[in-house]
Amino acid sequence: MSVALRPRQLSSGTQEAFQSGFDALQTQCVDDVWKAPVGWQPPAFARTISQPAEVSGPGTYDGRATRALRFLPTTAKDADGWHFNRTDLPEQLPITAMLANVSQADRAIILRAGSNANRVRMTEHIVCHRLGLGIDNLKIELASEDPPLFDVGSMPIVEALSQAGIVEDTNRPLRYVTPAEPVVLMHPNNGGFLLWEPAENGEKKLSLDVAIDFQTAIGKERIQLDLYEDAFRHGAVARTNCSASERKKMKFLGWMVADFRHTGYTSSNILVAGRDGYVNDPRLVLGNGKALEAVWHRTCLDLIAALSLLPPGTRPAGKITSYKSGHVLDVRFLTILQAQGLLSVVA
Numbered sequence: 001m002s003v004a005l006r007p008r009q010l011s012s013g014t015q016e017a018f019q020s021g022f023d024a025l026q027t028q029c030v031d032d033v034w035k036a037p038v039g040w041q042p043p044a045f046a047r048t049i050s051q052p053a054e055v056s057g058p059g060t061y062d063g064r065a066t067r068a069l070r071f072l073p074t075t076a077k078d079a080d081g082w083h084f085n086r087t088d089l090p091e092q093l094p095i096t097a098m099l100a101n102v103s104q105a106d107r108a109i110i111l112r113a114g115s116n117a118n119r120v121r122m123t124e125h126i127v128c129h130r131l132g133l134g135i136d137n138l139k140i141e142l143a144s145e146d147p148p149l150f151d152v153g154s155m156p157i158v159e160a161l162s163q164a165g166i167v168e169d170t171n172r173p174l175r176y177v178t179p180a181e182p183v184v185l186m187h188p189n190n191g192g193f194l195l196w197e198p199a200e201n202g203e204k205k206l207s208l209d210v211a212i213d214f215q216t217a218i219g220k221e222r223i224q225l226d227l228y229e230d231a232f233r234h235g236a237v238a239r240t241n242c243s244a245s246e247r248k249k250m251k252f253l254g255w256m257v258a259d260f261r262h263t264g265y266t267s268s269n270i271l272v273a274g275r276d277g278y279v280n281d282p283r284l285v286l287g288n289g290k291a292l293e294a295v296w297h298r299t300c301l302d303l304i305a306a307l308s309l310l311p312p313g314t315r316p317a318g319k320i321t322s323y324k325s326g327h328v329l330d331v332r333f334l335t336i337l338q339a340q341g342l343l344s345v346v347a
Contacts, residue, residue, distance in 0.1 A: 007183055022323075024323070025222075028213070043134060043174065047139055047169065049071060049166055049167070050074050053070075053071045058264045060125075061145075061264065070305050072135075080313040081096050083140065086142065086144075105172070105330070122149075123305070126204075128301050132158075149269050177343040177347050178199040180198060182196065185333040193321075194323075199346050203318075206318065207227070207320075210225075216243050217276060225299070234284075235301075238293045238294070238297035239293065240297060242265075244274040247270075250253050267279070278291070309334065
């Protein structure tokens with residue numbers, strides 16, 4: 001990409017601000033690259049699983065409780081997309097995983113439909129598998145708003161869905177969407193941005209360039225990849241992360257606030273980073289000793305999850321660059337693109 005690129009600004013921000021952020025990104029080395037095999041192409045038809053699958057583990061927000069997710073294949077009668085069904089709320093409709101149902105996206109993406117009680121928290125760790133594994137249509141049953149949290153990122157879900165078998169439905173062709181011109185949304189404070197460049201020559205593949213810059217031992221990390229199953233599987237072991245000071249604050253608040261007191265975070269299922277070093281051992285460590293767990297989590301369980309909230313039956317194409325972004329910017333970016341009709345089908 002040329003540094004002379006002048007993408008369309010989706011909201012506040014200037015070409016100068018974008019150029020400054022883009023130049024900062026270019027100073028970061030690329031730590032790891034995962035390209036799809038030569039000749040690989042995304043599927044033409046929607047996919048679902050061939051039989052039910054189930055996973056369970058300690059709750060994300062109440063680690064004392066065991067929480068389960070049951071994944072069910074869709075049938076010809078079912079609508080496209082991923083649909084959460086709260087079995088403990090029998091009078092509520094399923095919650096479709098789409099941008100219109102995002103009720104909150106600060107520390108996690110919360111999906112809600114109808115009643116305020118009919119919601120699911122930390123959905124990014126679930127819906128990321130829609131694009132990560134290429135499973136377009138699915139039903140998920142759970143008995144609370146609290147999904148399980150695992151010691152190995154989302155790998156239990158990856159393995160359960162893979163073992164259930166993934167099948168193609170030739171009656172449901174997929175639509176691949178891309179903007180007609182480069183578009184960018186700037187972060188209001190930190191110089192970060194999200195940039196989506198159009199697919200070229202009818203190419204339906206999605207490429208990602210993701211960089212983070214934390215003021216902890218995590219520091220600067222950057223990866224480039226094509227979105228295909230092997231790359232997603234590689235990064236799916238990455239856990240969510242927090243700073244050591246945030247972890248101490250949560251423990252302190254736990255004495256006073258129940259929401260924090262029973263949070264299921266442990267030294268096994270999250271990565272804790274101090275200013276000068278990690279509190280626990282990071283994963284996805286390169287041969288040079290640099291850990292990339294945080295940027296793989298940002299890519300696979302955050303950004304790909306947000307992209308999985310695009311309309312059912314659609315997948316993104318082109319190239320998306322994420323620099324110092326997060327849930328809020330991800331959801332805002334995609335919502336603006338959809339609201340303004342800036343995404344068109346790749347011919």
